[in-house]
Amino acid sequence: KNQVEQSPQSLIILEGKNCTLQCNYTVSPFSNLRWYKQDTGRGPVSLTIMTFSENTKSNGRYTATLDADTKQSSLHITASQLSDSASYICVVTGGNDMRFGAGTRLTVKP
Amino acid sequence: KAGVTQTPRYLIKTRGQQVTLSCSPISGHRSVSWYQQTPGQGLQFLFEYFSETQRNKGNFPGRFSGRQFSNSRSEMNVSTLELGDSALYLCASSFSGTVNGEQYFGPGTRLTVT
Numbered sequence: 001k002n003q004v005e006q007s008p009q010s011l012i013i014l015e016g017k018n019c020t021l022q023c024n025y026t027v028s029p030f031s032n033l034r035w036y037k038q039d040t041g042r043g044p045v046s047l048t049i050m051t052f053s054e055n056t057k058s059n060g061r062y063t064a065t066l067d068a069d070t071k072q073s074s075l076h077i078t079a080s081q082l083s084d085s086a087s088y089i090c091v092v093t094g095g096n097d098m099r100f101g102a103g104t105r106l107t108v109k110p
Numbered sequence: 111k112a113g114v115t116q117t118p119r120y121l122i123k124t125r126g127q128q129v130t131l132s133c134s135p136i137s138g139h140r141s142v143s144w145y146q147q148t149p150g151q152g153l154q155f156l157f158e159y160f161s162e163t164q165r166n167k168g169n170f171p172g173r174f175s176g177r178q179f180s181n182s183r184s185e186m187n188v189s190t191l192e193l194g195d196s197a198l199y200l201c202a203s204s205f206s207g208t209v210n211g212e213q214y215f216g217p218g219t220r221l222t223v224t
Contacts, residue, residue, distance in 0.1 A: 031209055043114070043200050043215030044153075089153060093209050096166050100153040 002027040004092050006101035014109055017080055021104045023073040023090030031093040035064050035075045038087045038103070047075070047088075080108045112137065114203050114216035122222045128189040131219045135182050135203030141165075142184035143208045144176060147198040147218070158208045159184055166208060188221075196223045 004025045013019050025033070032051050036044035048057045048064040050073070057064050061078045077084055085108045090101040115134045123129050135142050143166075144156040155168040159178035178184045182203075188195055198218045204211035 041217075043202070043217050045215070046212060049212065091153075096209065098155045098168075098208065100155075102152045 002092075002094065002097055002099050004090055004099045004101040006088075006090050006104050008104060009102070010105040010107070012107045012109060013080055015080060015082055019077050019080060019106065021075045021077075021088050021090075021106070023075070023092075023101055025071050025073070025090075025092040025099070027071075027092040027094040027097065027099050029094045030068065030071075031095065033064075033066055033073050034091045034093075035062070035073075036089045036091065037084075038089060040086070044089060077106075082108050082110060084108050114201060114214050116199075116201055116216040116219050118219060119217065120220045120222075122224060123191050124224055125191055125193060127191050128187065129191060129221060131186045131188075131199055131201075131221075133184045133186070133201035133203075133216060135184070135201075136214055139203035139205050139214075140182055141204040141207045141211065142178055142182065143202045143204070143213065144184070144186050145200045145202065146170075147200060148196075153200075155208075156186070160207055191223045193223050195221065197221060 007022045034049045035047040038044040047062050050066045063076045066073045087103040089103045117132045141160045143158040147153045158166040162178045173189045176186045200218045202213040202215045204213045
């Protein structure tokens with residue numbers, strides 16, 4: 001069964017600290033993996049999209065990694081800011097199947 | 111460039127009624143996808159329309175339907191509303207499509223069924 005699992009479910013960090021969010025998937029075949037940031041009450045915003053051949057992709061302070069062999073991805077946030085408080089959703093697409101993780105709720109405190 | 115717009119933003123309906131939601135994509139985008147988001151189930155894919163044709167469909171009952179017009183604007187209809195249909199309904203537009211294209215989400219329509 002195609003699934004996407006994210007961990008942790010929630011995370012609280014202090015402003016300025018780094019953090020890493022995890023995404024494990026069993027979706028097959030694999031087309032791409034995306035990370036989205038969703039602020040409360042708003043639509044998701046794309047952070048990165050990676051295909052099979054890409055190991056790392058950065059977008060400012062966000063860096064996503066992909067290990068297609070172990071079917072794992074991570075999103076690393078550097079020097080966190082209060083505005084990083086949001087839900088981060090991992091989405092894996094394979095063929096015509098699109099699977100969403102439940103998300104990680106990140107809270108950055110001053 | 112204007113972003114994806116959705117109307118209405120908030121809606122309250124009664125069980126058994128039907129509802130129509132609207133989505134206007136970014137100019138030039140031919141793909142519009144619809145999603146349901148609930149606290150329990152998270153984000154779930156409903157369907158994708160590309161150049162007025164349904165190209166992909168998620169695992170939702172036939173009460174959920176959609177269409178796309180020649181100007182790429184899309185509508186989603188839910189008939190015989192149930193309490194479980196209460197959710198945030200998001201649409202996303204893309205130039206090349208859901209599978210490989212960059213998607214841009216609208217702010218969503220918050221539907222409450224009482």
